Every structure is written in structure tokens, then in C-alpha cells.
Amino acid sequence: MQRTKGIKRAQFLAGMASAGLAAAVLPSGRAHAAQEGPGRIRAVRGGPSRTRAARGGLRRHGVVYTVGEGETPGTAFSASRMRKDIRAIRDELCADTVDVTGDGVERLTATAAEAAEQGLRIWLQPTLGDAPERDILEHLAETGRFAERLRRHGAAVDLSVGCEFWLYVPGIIPGDTVLERIRNLLDGTVDPIAMQRRLDRFTAKAAAVGRSVFHGPLSYAAAQDDEVDWRLFDIVGIDYYSYFPHQADYTRELSRHLRWGKPLAITEFGTCAYVGAPKTAGMGWDIVDQDKNPPEIKGHPVRSERTQATYLTHLLDVFSSMNLYAAMAFEFVTPDAPHRPDDPRHDLDLASYAITRTVKDRPDDPASGWHWEPKEAFHALAHRYRCARTGRGHAH
Structure with a gap:
């Protein structure tokens, strides 16, 4: 497979902000080998209890785990860190499903193999962007072959062929890069x-x-407003970032995706941890001035981890009431958006959808080590996921 360089997260966010378009964040990068390959496929452990699925409600409770290259030496993909994260997703977050997404076949397959060994259900989604069609399809084929090997060895695997192709695949909208395609959209030159x-x-x-x-x-x-021929697929997948004041409005909007008579998976849902973020309907990240070096937070958003936690659990109520197939919170960790509690102007975690905050050992050093700490959203999801696993229901 030809190696191609994707756009940086900061460039992507800047372009999307200028276009005023809501879309999922794709941390893209060169599809190079992971520090440690997947090796052999090991024996698969038994997964979490299926009690909740048998009783109705949301069947799969998950989180998105992105395996991109990273923007700095300090945030580059690490196989050892990934293994610890997957165990935390199972044991601390109490999820039964992990959405392994990003680019780089070696990173994707190593992470999927670890998730399988830990008994998690895998939603495997390669998302190579800004590359020729043949490379994107080959990247998909390589990842899909590994997914089939995992499945044949007893792992529970769903394969997603990609994410929001109109934005990431050259040739659908004119332009060789995401930023060029956005400019063409803004210019009104797209039929x-x-x-x-x-x-x-x-x-x-x-x-x-x-x-x-x-x-x-x-x-x-798919983006929630995309038109897709879902006859091609077994599961309808929607990246969902709406905001409504009443639960019935969410149900009404999502119900149209059920007309295909197929399971509906929410492949992304989430918001940022500041007051008012849910009302941005997917544009919560657009509070960063990417023209500054280093990037700065615009205005004076008020940090509120409770806001993020409340929105996520409210949507879980909606998804459960509709007996949906799966919901994957976006996302587990965003290493390139560190938390700076002593420097609100550069607290990029405010613009992150992660349910954990990234804390660097040396905030101004790109090569600095870092660790994550759980936000309120992490604890709220863990409570819900734990209750779903045991079939106890939850307290409102």
C-alpha cells in the first residue's frame, strides 16, 4: 500500500471552522508501522454479560478509540499505552464495545487484536483520508481481512467501511485535500x-x-443528514451530534433511520466540557483560534465537565428507549488537546470531545510524556455501562 500523509488535526479543525460545517474529527497521519505489530491472533476471552441485550434497551455500550499517528513525538501511537487503554475501557469504563478507528493498518489491527483478547466487541473502522481511491480501498481491504481472521477465531467484530466519504475521499467533491474541498463548498462550485x-x-x-x-x-x-443506500449494509451507522430540549425530538429525528428495517448504531455521539457546548450541535470544537501559535481558546468559555456528562447520559436514555444496536461515545482520549488548568487561554481540552483529559508532564514540551485522567463524563458512562452489563438498570 502506498504511504500517504494526511492533514494535521489542527489544519482540519481550522478548515472546518472556516466552512462552518459540522463533521467528525479525523486525526489523520502517515500509515506507517505501529511500534509493535498485532502478531498472532490469540485466544479470545468471553465477552461481558449479554443480559441487558436480552432484556431490550441499548444492546452495545461503547467508546471510540482513535489510533492516528499523533501530531508530536509525545503523542505518537504507542502499543504499550494502547494495551493499557483497552484494559481501562473494559475494566474501568465498563464498556462492552470499542470503536477502533483511524488510519494505519498495523495500528488498527494491533488495537483490534488487543480488544478481542480482552473480550470486547470490536467496531473496526479504517478511515484513511486524502489519499487516492485505490489506496483507501486497499487500506480497507487489508483491515477487513484481519477483521475476518478475528471473526473466524471467535471474536465479535463489526466492520465499518469508513466515515463520511464525501469529506475525506478525493473526487467526490473537487479538491485534493479536505481543505480544498471545503473551499470549493464555500465557493458554491459543487454540483x-x-x-x-x-x-x-x-x-x-x-x-x-x-x-x-x-x-x-x-x-x-454517515453524517446524520447524509443520504445513503443502506441496502448495501447490515447495520445503519450514524455520527450523531444533535441538540434538542426534549427527548421526543431526538427520537423523532433518529426514527427516520429505522425505516430500513435494520439495526441502528450511533457510531459517534458526544460534546465538549464547557457550558453551552451541546447546543453547538457538533461544532463544540470551534472555540480554538488556529491562526495563533500556539492555538488559543476564543472568548471565555466556562469549563463544565457536568455539562458533557449530562448530555452523554441523556442521549443514552434516548438510545436505550429506542432499543438501538449500539452507541459509541466520542471519544476515549485526545492526546493532542492537553488540559491546562493553570492556563485557560491554552486549555485545548475545552475543545476536546474526549471523556478523559490529557495532562502533560511538561506542558510546553512537544516531546513531553503525558497521562489521562477521567472526566465526569467517564464516571457517568462507567456507571451506566456497569449497570447495563449487570442488567440492573440505572438511577436517573
């Missing part, structure tokens, strides 16, 4: 009918590649 036709064509190609290498449940992560 929406032609764009949809090209999107449908590539989505069908990706589905065919996925089917050719993987024989378990197949899906795709």
Missing part, C-alpha cells in the same frame, strides 16, 4: 446532484470491497 452520484458510486465500491474480505456484519459511519 450537489453530481456529488451525490459520486458519493453513491464510491460507497458502493467500499461496500463491495468490505463484502469481498469480511463475512460478518458490515456498516458505514
